Amino acid sequence: MRIKVHEEEQEVAPGTVMADIARRFSGCDLFIVDGCQVAGTYELQEGDSCWCLRKGGQVGRAELERLLYLRHTPGVQQVFGRAVVGIMGLGGLGSVVAGALVRVGIGRLVLADYDIVDPTNLNRQQFFVDQIGMKKTEALAANLHRMNPYVELTLHDCRLSAATIPRIFADVDVLVECFDDPVMKAIAFRLALTDMKSMGYVGASGVAGLADNNRITTLCHRPSVCIVGDNESEARPGQGLMAPRVGIAAHHQANQVLRILMQRAGRPV
Template sequence: MLKINEKIIPYNDGIRVIDLVETYKPGADLFIVNGYPVSPDTILADNDICCLIKRGESPTAAEMESLLVARHTPGIHQAVKEAAVGIMGLGGLGTIVAGALARIGIGKLILADFDVVEPSNLNRQQYFIAQIGMRKTKALKENLLQMNPYIVIKTVDSRLTEESIPEIFRGVDVLAECFDDPVMKAAALRAVLTNLPGIGYVGASGLAGYGDNNAIRTQKIRESVYIIGDGTSAAGPGYGLMAPRVGIAAHHQANQILRILLGKA
Protein backbone atom coordinates (compact mmCIF):
# COMPACT_ATOMS: atom_id res chain seq x y z
CA MET A 1 0.00 0.00 0.00
CA LEU A 2 1.12 3.56 -0.77
CA LYS A 3 -0.45 6.86 0.26
CA ILE A 4 -0.11 9.44 -2.52
CA ASN A 5 -1.53 12.92 -1.83
CA GLU A 6 -4.07 11.35 0.56
CA LYS A 7 -5.03 8.62 -1.96
CA ILE A 8 -4.39 4.96 -1.07
CA ILE A 9 -3.04 2.88 -3.96
CA PRO A 10 -1.59 -0.64 -4.24
CA TYR A 11 2.16 -1.06 -3.85
CA ASN A 12 4.25 -2.63 -6.61
CA ASP A 13 7.88 -3.67 -6.19
CA GLY A 14 10.33 -1.24 -7.78
CA ILE A 15 7.87 1.63 -8.23
CA ARG A 16 9.58 5.03 -8.33
CA VAL A 17 8.26 8.46 -7.39
CA ILE A 18 8.40 9.60 -11.02
CA ASP A 19 6.15 6.69 -12.05
CA LEU A 20 3.31 8.26 -10.07
CA VAL A 21 3.54 11.82 -11.33
CA GLU A 22 1.62 11.56 -14.60
CA THR A 23 -1.33 9.81 -12.95
CA TYR A 24 -1.55 11.63 -9.63
CA LYS A 25 0.04 15.07 -10.10
CA PRO A 26 1.08 16.02 -13.66
CA GLY A 27 3.79 18.66 -13.61
CA ALA A 28 4.85 17.94 -10.01
CA ASP A 29 8.41 19.10 -9.33
CA LEU A 30 8.73 18.65 -5.56
CA PHE A 31 8.59 15.14 -4.09
CA ILE A 32 8.33 14.38 -0.37
CA VAL A 33 8.44 10.85 1.00
CA ASN A 34 7.82 10.20 4.70
CA GLY A 35 8.47 13.86 5.53
CA TYR A 36 11.68 14.30 3.51
CA PRO A 37 12.36 15.72 0.00
CA VAL A 38 13.64 13.07 -2.42
CA SER A 39 14.65 12.78 -6.07
CA PRO A 40 12.09 11.62 -8.66
CA ASP A 41 14.06 8.39 -9.17
CA THR A 42 13.59 7.31 -5.53
CA ILE A 43 12.25 3.77 -5.25
CA LEU A 44 9.32 3.57 -2.86
CA ALA A 45 8.77 0.98 -0.14
CA ASP A 46 5.51 -0.55 1.00
CA ASN A 47 3.53 1.81 3.32
CA ASP A 48 5.43 4.92 2.22
CA ILE A 49 3.62 8.27 2.31
CA CYS A 50 4.36 10.40 -0.74
CA CYS A 51 3.37 14.01 -1.47
CA LEU A 52 3.67 15.31 -5.02
CA ILE A 53 3.72 19.09 -5.25
CA LYS A 54 3.75 21.46 -8.21
CA ARG A 55 5.57 24.62 -7.19
CA GLY A 56 3.51 27.79 -7.56
CA GLU A 57 0.18 25.97 -7.83
CA SER A 58 -2.54 26.60 -5.26
CA PRO A 59 -3.80 23.25 -3.98
CA THR A 60 -7.46 22.42 -3.55
CA ALA A 61 -8.97 22.62 -0.07
CA ALA A 62 -8.97 18.83 0.05
CA GLU A 63 -5.23 18.71 -0.67
CA MET A 64 -4.16 21.62 1.51
CA GLU A 65 -4.27 20.02 4.95
CA SER A 66 -2.16 17.04 3.90
CA LEU A 67 0.37 19.31 2.19
CA LEU A 68 0.67 21.54 5.26
CA VAL A 69 1.98 18.54 7.21
CA ALA A 70 3.93 16.88 4.40
CA ARG A 71 7.27 17.62 6.08
CA HIS A 72 6.23 16.25 9.49
CA THR A 73 7.74 13.09 10.90
CA PRO A 74 5.32 10.27 9.93
CA GLY A 75 2.70 9.48 12.56
CA ILE A 76 2.85 12.89 14.23
CA HIS A 77 -0.12 14.58 12.59
CA GLN A 78 -2.90 12.35 13.85
CA ALA A 79 -1.66 12.55 17.44
CA VAL A 80 -1.51 16.35 17.51
CA LYS A 81 -4.73 16.79 15.55
CA GLU A 82 -6.62 15.15 18.40
CA ALA A 83 -4.99 17.31 21.11
CA ALA A 84 -6.06 20.52 22.86
CA VAL A 85 -3.59 23.06 24.26
CA GLY A 86 -4.26 26.15 26.34
CA ILE A 87 -2.07 29.26 26.16
CA MET A 88 -2.15 31.80 29.01
CA GLY A 89 -0.84 35.15 27.83
CA LEU A 90 -0.47 36.19 24.19
CA GLY A 91 2.73 38.19 24.27
CA GLY A 92 6.19 37.27 23.04
CA LEU A 93 6.07 33.72 24.35
CA GLY A 94 2.39 33.02 23.73
CA THR A 95 2.23 34.23 20.15
CA ILE A 96 5.29 32.18 19.14
CA VAL A 97 4.12 29.05 20.96
CA ALA A 98 0.72 29.38 19.28
CA GLY A 99 2.28 29.82 15.84
CA ALA A 100 4.49 26.77 16.22
CA LEU A 101 1.56 24.64 17.38
CA ALA A 102 -0.66 25.88 14.56
CA ARG A 103 2.01 24.95 12.03
CA ILE A 104 2.28 21.39 13.34
CA GLY A 105 -1.51 21.03 13.08
CA ILE A 106 -2.64 21.01 16.69
CA GLY A 107 -6.33 20.19 16.89
CA LYS A 108 -7.55 22.91 19.26
CA LEU A 109 -6.07 26.00 20.89
CA ILE A 110 -7.59 27.97 23.76
CA LEU A 111 -6.04 31.46 23.74
CA ALA A 112 -6.46 33.77 26.74
CA ASP A 113 -5.42 37.41 27.17
CA PHE A 114 -7.18 40.62 28.21
CA ASP A 115 -4.93 43.12 26.42
CA VAL A 116 -4.75 44.90 23.07
CA VAL A 117 -1.85 45.11 20.61
CA GLU A 118 0.26 48.22 21.12
CA PRO A 119 3.42 49.46 19.40
CA SER A 120 5.93 48.34 22.03
CA ASN A 121 4.71 44.75 21.60
CA LEU A 122 6.02 44.53 18.06
CA ASN A 123 9.70 44.08 18.97
CA ARG A 124 9.03 40.47 20.02
CA GLN A 125 5.34 39.57 19.62
CA GLN A 126 3.90 38.04 16.46
CA TYR A 127 1.53 40.85 15.48
CA PHE A 128 1.62 43.46 12.71
CA ILE A 129 1.46 47.25 12.61
CA ALA A 130 -2.01 47.11 11.05
CA GLN A 131 -3.23 45.21 14.15
CA ILE A 132 -2.33 47.92 16.68
CA GLY A 133 -5.38 48.54 18.88
CA MET A 134 -6.96 45.12 18.18
CA ARG A 135 -7.67 42.66 20.95
CA LYS A 136 -4.73 40.30 21.10
CA THR A 137 -7.04 37.30 20.99
CA LYS A 138 -8.69 38.49 17.79
CA ALA A 139 -5.42 39.51 16.13
CA LEU A 140 -3.64 36.27 16.95
CA LYS A 141 -6.56 34.10 15.86
CA GLU A 142 -6.57 35.97 12.54
CA ASN A 143 -2.85 35.32 12.09
CA LEU A 144 -3.00 31.65 13.08
CA LEU A 145 -5.79 30.88 10.64
CA GLN A 146 -3.62 32.31 7.88
CA MET A 147 -1.01 29.70 8.85
CA ASN A 148 -3.41 26.79 9.25
CA PRO A 149 -7.17 27.13 8.65
CA TYR A 150 -7.84 23.58 9.87
CA ILE A 151 -7.36 24.15 13.61
CA VAL A 152 -10.09 25.03 16.11
CA ILE A 153 -9.41 28.21 18.09
CA LYS A 154 -11.31 29.37 21.16
CA THR A 155 -10.50 32.82 22.54
CA VAL A 156 -10.97 34.17 26.06
CA ASP A 157 -10.87 37.97 26.39
CA SER A 158 -10.43 38.34 30.12
CA ARG A 159 -7.78 38.81 32.78
CA LEU A 160 -7.00 35.35 34.12
CA THR A 161 -7.01 34.66 37.84
CA GLU A 162 -5.99 31.73 39.98
CA GLU A 163 -9.70 30.95 40.35
CA SER A 164 -10.66 31.22 36.68
CA ILE A 165 -7.79 29.22 35.18
CA PRO A 166 -9.13 25.75 36.11
CA GLU A 167 -12.59 26.57 34.76
CA ILE A 168 -11.33 27.99 31.45
CA PHE A 169 -8.74 25.33 30.70
CA ARG A 170 -10.34 22.19 32.09
CA GLY A 171 -10.08 19.45 29.46
CA VAL A 172 -6.89 20.59 27.73
CA ASP A 173 -4.02 18.13 27.37
CA VAL A 174 -1.27 20.69 28.00
CA LEU A 175 -1.25 24.24 29.36
CA ALA A 176 1.40 26.78 28.37
CA GLU A 177 2.18 29.55 30.87
CA CYS A 178 3.31 32.61 28.88
CA PHE A 179 2.90 35.47 31.36
CA ASP A 180 5.35 38.33 31.92
CA ASP A 181 4.12 38.87 35.49
CA PRO A 182 5.88 36.63 38.07
CA VAL A 183 2.86 36.86 40.35
CA MET A 184 0.66 35.34 37.64
CA LYS A 185 3.28 32.70 36.87
CA ALA A 186 3.07 31.51 40.48
CA ALA A 187 -0.72 31.74 40.56
CA ALA A 188 -1.08 29.72 37.37
CA LEU A 189 1.12 26.91 38.66
CA ARG A 190 -0.77 26.79 41.95
CA ALA A 191 -4.08 26.65 40.10
CA VAL A 192 -2.95 23.74 37.95
CA LEU A 193 -1.36 21.72 40.75
CA THR A 194 -4.44 22.16 42.95
CA ASN A 195 -7.27 21.86 40.45
CA LEU A 196 -5.99 20.32 37.20
CA PRO A 197 -3.90 17.32 38.26
CA GLY A 198 -2.44 15.23 35.47
CA ILE A 199 -2.36 17.78 32.66
CA GLY A 200 0.96 18.82 31.15
CA TYR A 201 2.24 22.23 32.20
CA VAL A 202 5.01 24.15 30.44
CA GLY A 203 6.05 27.49 31.92
CA ALA A 204 8.94 29.91 31.42
CA SER A 205 11.31 31.85 33.66
CA GLY A 206 14.51 33.70 32.79
CA LEU A 207 14.67 34.76 29.14
CA ALA A 208 15.39 38.50 29.10
CA GLY A 209 18.32 40.18 27.43
CA TYR A 210 20.77 38.69 24.94
CA GLY A 211 22.59 36.13 27.04
CA ASP A 212 23.93 32.73 26.05
CA ASN A 213 21.54 30.88 23.75
CA ASN A 214 22.31 27.55 25.38
CA ALA A 215 21.58 28.80 28.89
CA ILE A 216 17.89 28.42 27.98
CA ARG A 217 17.07 24.95 29.28
CA THR A 218 14.02 22.75 29.71
CA GLN A 219 13.77 21.50 33.29
CA LYS A 220 11.30 19.02 34.74
CA ILE A 221 10.45 20.23 38.23
CA ARG A 222 7.84 17.60 39.03
CA GLU A 223 5.66 15.08 37.20
CA SER A 224 4.19 16.68 34.03
CA VAL A 225 5.53 20.14 34.98
CA TYR A 226 8.35 21.78 32.99
CA ILE A 227 9.95 25.23 33.22
CA ILE A 228 11.88 26.78 30.32
CA GLY A 229 14.58 29.43 30.71
CA ASP A 230 17.86 30.16 32.45
CA GLY A 231 16.13 30.81 35.78
CA THR A 232 17.92 34.10 36.39
CA SER A 233 17.47 36.61 33.53
CA ALA A 234 14.38 38.50 34.64
CA ALA A 235 13.19 41.52 32.65
CA GLY A 236 13.78 44.87 34.33
CA PRO A 237 15.17 48.36 33.79
CA GLY A 238 18.15 48.09 31.44
CA TYR A 239 17.39 44.44 30.69
CA GLY A 240 14.61 44.12 28.16
CA LEU A 241 12.74 41.35 26.41
CA MET A 242 13.79 40.92 22.79
CA ALA A 243 12.71 38.67 19.97
CA PRO A 244 15.74 36.34 19.63
CA ARG A 245 15.94 35.04 23.19
CA VAL A 246 12.17 35.11 23.72
CA GLY A 247 11.88 33.07 20.53
CA ILE A 248 14.38 30.47 21.76
CA ALA A 249 12.40 29.99 24.97
CA ALA A 250 9.04 29.93 23.21
CA HIS A 251 10.16 27.25 20.79
CA HIS A 252 11.50 25.22 23.70
CA GLN A 253 8.01 25.47 25.15
CA ALA A 254 6.33 24.44 21.90
CA ASN A 255 8.64 21.45 21.42
CA GLN A 256 8.14 20.33 25.02
CA ILE A 257 4.38 20.51 24.49
CA LEU A 258 4.78 18.33 21.41
CA ARG A 259 6.89 15.84 23.36
CA ILE A 260 4.26 15.63 26.09
CA LEU A 261 1.51 15.01 23.53
CA LEU A 262 3.57 12.25 21.91
CA GLY A 263 4.38 10.61 25.23
CA LYS A 264 8.09 11.40 24.89
CA ALA A 265 8.49 13.70 27.91
Protein backbone atom coordinates in the same frame (compact mmCIF):
# COMPACT_ATOMS: atom_id res chain seq x y z
CA MET B 1 7.14 -4.04 -3.68
CA ARG B 2 4.19 -2.20 -2.05
CA ILE B 3 4.26 1.58 -1.64
CA LYS B 4 1.61 4.28 -1.23
CA VAL B 5 1.17 7.01 -3.84
CA HIS B 6 -1.11 9.79 -2.54
CA GLU B 7 -2.20 7.35 0.18
CA GLU B 8 -3.25 4.67 -2.35
CA GLU B 9 -1.49 1.29 -2.05
CA GLN B 10 0.30 0.25 -5.23
CA GLU B 11 2.71 -2.39 -6.49
CA VAL B 12 5.87 -1.02 -8.13
CA ALA B 13 9.06 -2.64 -9.36
CA PRO B 14 12.08 -2.64 -7.07
CA GLY B 15 14.44 0.18 -8.07
CA THR B 16 11.57 2.59 -8.87
CA VAL B 17 12.68 6.17 -8.24
CA MET B 18 10.55 9.19 -7.37
CA ALA B 19 10.83 10.62 -10.91
CA ASP B 20 9.19 7.44 -12.29
CA ILE B 21 6.12 8.10 -10.14
CA ALA B 22 6.21 11.84 -10.97
CA ARG B 23 5.79 11.12 -14.71
CA ARG B 24 2.18 10.02 -14.01
CA PHE B 25 1.22 13.55 -12.87
CA SER B 26 1.49 16.70 -14.97
CA GLY B 27 3.87 19.44 -13.86
CA CYS B 28 4.75 18.08 -10.43
CA ASP B 29 8.12 19.22 -9.10
CA LEU B 30 7.93 18.67 -5.33
CA PHE B 31 8.34 15.18 -3.89
CA ILE B 32 7.60 14.15 -0.30
CA VAL B 33 8.26 10.71 1.20
CA ASP B 34 7.07 10.05 4.77
CA GLY B 35 7.31 13.68 5.85
CA CYS B 36 10.58 14.47 4.09
CA GLN B 37 11.25 16.32 0.83
CA VAL B 38 13.32 14.16 -1.54
CA ALA B 39 14.92 14.46 -4.98
CA GLY B 40 13.60 12.77 -8.14
CA THR B 41 16.47 10.31 -7.89
CA TYR B 42 15.24 8.99 -4.51
CA GLU B 43 14.86 5.21 -4.75
CA LEU B 44 11.58 4.15 -3.18
CA GLN B 45 11.60 1.49 -0.46
CA GLU B 46 8.96 -1.08 0.53
CA GLY B 47 6.27 0.67 2.66
CA ASP B 48 7.16 4.24 1.62
CA SER B 49 4.29 6.73 1.35
CA CYS B 50 5.02 9.30 -1.36
CA TRP B 51 3.45 12.46 -2.78
CA CYS B 52 4.09 14.42 -6.00
CA LEU B 53 2.99 18.05 -5.94
CA ARG B 54 3.24 21.13 -8.08
CA LYS B 55 5.03 23.91 -6.19
CA GLY B 56 2.74 26.90 -5.71
CA GLY B 57 -0.22 25.04 -7.22
CA GLN B 58 -3.71 25.95 -5.95
CA VAL B 59 -5.62 23.18 -4.19
CA GLY B 60 -9.10 22.69 -2.76
CA ARG B 61 -9.95 22.69 0.93
CA ALA B 62 -9.81 18.95 1.66
CA GLU B 63 -6.54 18.63 -0.23
CA LEU B 64 -5.05 21.68 1.53
CA GLU B 65 -5.91 20.32 4.97
CA ARG B 66 -4.03 17.13 4.12
CA LEU B 67 -1.08 18.91 2.54
CA LEU B 68 -0.60 21.21 5.55
CA TYR B 69 0.65 18.24 7.54
CA LEU B 70 2.55 16.40 4.82
CA ARG B 71 5.94 17.38 6.25
CA HIS B 72 5.06 16.07 9.74
CA THR B 73 6.68 12.98 11.20
CA PRO B 74 4.29 10.21 10.05
CA GLY B 75 1.48 9.34 12.45
CA VAL B 76 1.69 12.34 14.79
CA GLN B 77 -1.14 14.36 13.23
CA GLN B 78 -3.87 12.11 14.66
CA VAL B 79 -2.57 12.93 18.15
CA PHE B 80 -2.19 16.68 17.48
CA GLY B 81 -5.56 16.99 15.76
CA ARG B 82 -7.41 15.61 18.80
CA ALA B 83 -5.57 17.82 21.31
CA VAL B 84 -6.75 20.94 23.13
CA VAL B 85 -4.01 23.32 24.34
CA GLY B 86 -4.46 26.43 26.51
CA ILE B 87 -2.17 29.47 26.32
CA MET B 88 -2.14 32.07 29.12
CA GLY B 89 -0.79 35.39 27.86
CA LEU B 90 -0.36 36.28 24.18
CA GLY B 91 2.90 38.21 24.21
CA GLY B 92 6.40 37.32 23.08
CA LEU B 93 6.00 33.75 24.30
CA GLY B 94 2.28 33.10 23.80
CA SER B 95 1.91 34.53 20.30
CA VAL B 96 4.88 32.44 19.11
CA VAL B 97 3.77 29.25 20.88
CA ALA B 98 0.32 29.69 19.31
CA GLY B 99 1.82 30.06 15.81
CA ALA B 100 3.90 26.91 16.16
CA LEU B 101 0.97 24.89 17.50
CA VAL B 102 -1.43 26.13 14.81
CA ARG B 103 1.07 25.23 12.10
CA VAL B 104 1.24 21.64 13.35
CA GLY B 105 -2.56 21.40 13.44
CA ILE B 106 -3.45 21.18 17.13
CA GLY B 107 -7.23 20.61 17.13
CA ARG B 108 -8.24 23.50 19.39
CA LEU B 109 -6.42 26.32 21.17
CA VAL B 110 -7.85 28.20 24.16
CA LEU B 111 -6.22 31.65 24.12
CA ALA B 112 -6.40 34.22 26.93
CA ASP B 113 -5.08 37.77 27.24
CA TYR B 114 -6.57 41.03 28.55
CA ASP B 115 -4.39 43.43 26.58
CA ILE B 116 -4.39 45.24 23.25
CA VAL B 117 -1.59 45.34 20.66
CA ASP B 118 0.76 48.30 21.14
CA PRO B 119 3.83 49.35 19.14
CA THR B 120 6.30 48.17 21.83
CA ASN B 121 5.00 44.61 21.38
CA LEU B 122 6.14 44.35 17.78
CA ASN B 123 9.86 43.73 18.49
CA ARG B 124 8.97 40.18 19.53
CA GLN B 125 5.27 39.41 19.24
CA GLN B 126 3.46 37.95 16.26
CA PHE B 127 1.30 40.97 15.46
CA PHE B 128 1.49 43.54 12.67
CA VAL B 129 1.64 47.35 12.55
CA ASP B 130 -1.90 47.56 11.18
CA GLN B 131 -3.15 45.64 14.24
CA ILE B 132 -2.07 48.27 16.80
CA GLY B 133 -5.01 48.96 19.10
CA MET B 134 -6.77 45.63 18.44
CA LYS B 135 -7.45 43.13 21.22
CA LYS B 136 -4.57 40.65 21.25
CA THR B 137 -6.97 37.72 21.26
CA GLU B 138 -8.72 38.92 18.09
CA ALA B 139 -5.57 40.06 16.29
CA LEU B 140 -3.80 36.76 16.98
CA ALA B 141 -6.84 34.71 15.97
CA ALA B 142 -6.87 36.49 12.60
CA ASN B 143 -3.15 35.80 12.08
CA LEU B 144 -3.42 32.17 13.17
CA HIS B 145 -6.28 31.45 10.79
CA ARG B 146 -4.18 32.79 7.93
CA MET B 147 -1.57 30.14 8.82
CA ASN B 148 -4.06 27.30 9.25
CA PRO B 149 -7.80 27.86 8.80
CA TYR B 150 -8.75 24.47 10.25
CA VAL B 151 -7.64 24.97 13.85
CA GLU B 152 -10.49 25.80 16.24
CA LEU B 153 -9.83 28.81 18.51
CA THR B 154 -11.58 29.74 21.77
CA LEU B 155 -10.79 33.31 22.88
CA HIS B 156 -10.93 34.82 26.37
CA ASP B 157 -10.37 38.58 26.48
CA CYS B 158 -9.87 38.84 30.25
CA ARG B 159 -7.29 39.13 33.03
CA LEU B 160 -6.57 35.67 34.47
CA SER B 161 -6.38 34.87 38.19
CA ALA B 162 -5.96 31.88 40.50
CA ALA B 163 -9.76 31.70 40.61
CA THR B 164 -10.43 31.84 36.85
CA ILE B 165 -7.55 29.75 35.43
CA PRO B 166 -8.93 26.32 36.51
CA ARG B 167 -12.37 27.18 35.07
CA ILE B 168 -11.26 28.69 31.75
CA PHE B 169 -8.78 25.90 31.01
CA ALA B 170 -10.75 23.02 32.57
CA ASP B 171 -10.82 20.91 29.39
CA VAL B 172 -7.29 21.43 27.99
CA ASP B 173 -4.78 18.59 27.64
CA VAL B 174 -1.78 20.87 28.14
CA LEU B 175 -1.66 24.41 29.54
CA VAL B 176 1.13 26.78 28.48
CA GLU B 177 2.09 29.64 30.81
CA CYS B 178 3.28 32.66 28.82
CA PHE B 179 2.77 35.44 31.36
CA ASP B 180 5.09 38.41 31.68
CA ASP B 181 4.41 38.88 35.41
CA PRO B 182 6.44 36.58 37.72
CA VAL B 183 3.70 36.62 40.37
CA MET B 184 1.22 35.17 37.86
CA LYS B 185 3.86 32.64 36.77
CA ALA B 186 4.16 31.41 40.37
CA ILE B 187 0.37 31.34 40.88
CA ALA B 188 -0.13 29.29 37.71
CA PHE B 189 2.70 26.85 38.47
CA ARG B 190 1.32 26.28 41.98
CA LEU B 191 -2.07 25.45 40.42
CA ALA B 192 -0.38 23.00 38.02
CA LEU B 193 1.12 21.15 41.00
CA THR B 194 -2.11 21.12 43.03
CA ASP B 195 -5.61 21.81 41.63
CA MET B 196 -4.79 21.08 37.96
CA LYS B 197 -2.68 17.94 38.32
CA SER B 198 -4.49 16.06 35.57
CA MET B 199 -3.23 18.27 32.73
CA GLY B 200 0.20 18.80 31.22
CA TYR B 201 1.86 22.14 31.92
CA VAL B 202 4.70 24.11 30.35
CA GLY B 203 5.77 27.36 32.04
CA ALA B 204 8.61 29.80 31.39
CA SER B 205 11.09 31.79 33.47
CA GLY B 206 14.22 33.62 32.35
CA VAL B 207 13.96 34.54 28.66
CA ALA B 208 15.23 38.15 28.47
CA GLY B 209 18.41 39.71 27.12
CA LEU B 210 21.08 38.28 24.85
CA ALA B 211 22.56 35.59 27.09
CA ASP B 212 23.83 32.26 25.74
CA ASN B 213 21.21 30.41 23.66
CA ASN B 214 22.07 27.12 25.29
CA ARG B 215 21.31 28.26 28.81
CA ILE B 216 17.63 28.06 27.93
CA THR B 217 16.54 24.59 29.01
CA THR B 218 13.34 22.61 29.56
CA LEU B 219 13.24 21.26 33.10
CA CYS B 220 10.41 18.92 34.14
CA HIS B 221 9.39 18.93 37.81
CA ARG B 222 6.85 16.17 37.14
CA PRO B 223 6.70 14.02 33.99
CA SER B 224 4.21 16.46 32.39
CA VAL B 225 4.94 19.66 34.32
CA CYS B 226 7.89 21.57 32.90
CA ILE B 227 9.49 25.03 32.95
CA VAL B 228 11.47 26.54 30.08
CA GLY B 229 14.13 29.24 30.42
CA ASP B 230 17.42 29.95 32.15
CA ASN B 231 15.63 30.84 35.45
CA GLU B 232 17.73 34.00 35.77
CA SER B 233 17.38 36.41 32.85
CA GLU B 234 14.55 38.63 33.97
CA ALA B 235 13.13 41.55 32.05
CA ARG B 236 14.40 44.68 33.83
CA PRO B 237 15.85 48.08 32.97
CA GLY B 238 19.03 47.31 31.01
CA GLN B 239 17.86 43.82 29.96
CA GLY B 240 15.08 43.84 27.40
CA LEU B 241 12.90 41.24 25.74
CA MET B 242 13.72 40.55 22.10
CA ALA B 243 12.31 38.24 19.47
CA PRO B 244 15.21 35.76 19.08
CA ARG B 245 15.76 34.68 22.69
CA VAL B 246 12.09 34.86 23.68
CA GLY B 247 11.43 32.88 20.50
CA ILE B 248 13.92 30.18 21.49
CA ALA B 249 12.05 29.75 24.77
CA ALA B 250 8.65 29.84 23.05
CA HIS B 251 9.65 27.06 20.69
CA HIS B 252 11.02 25.01 23.59
CA GLN B 253 7.56 25.38 25.10
CA ALA B 254 5.73 24.44 21.90
CA ASN B 255 7.89 21.36 21.31
CA GLN B 256 7.42 20.30 24.94
CA VAL B 257 3.65 20.54 24.44
CA LEU B 258 3.94 18.09 21.53
CA ARG B 259 6.17 15.77 23.54
CA ILE B 260 3.65 15.75 26.42
CA LEU B 261 0.79 15.07 23.99
CA MET B 262 2.67 12.09 22.49
CA GLN B 263 3.52 10.83 25.98
CA ARG B 264 -0.13 11.06 27.05
CA ALA B 265 -1.21 9.28 23.87
CA GLY B 266 0.99 6.36 24.94
CA ARG B 267 3.56 7.09 22.24
CA PRO B 268 6.44 8.81 24.08
CA VAL B 269 9.21 10.21 21.89
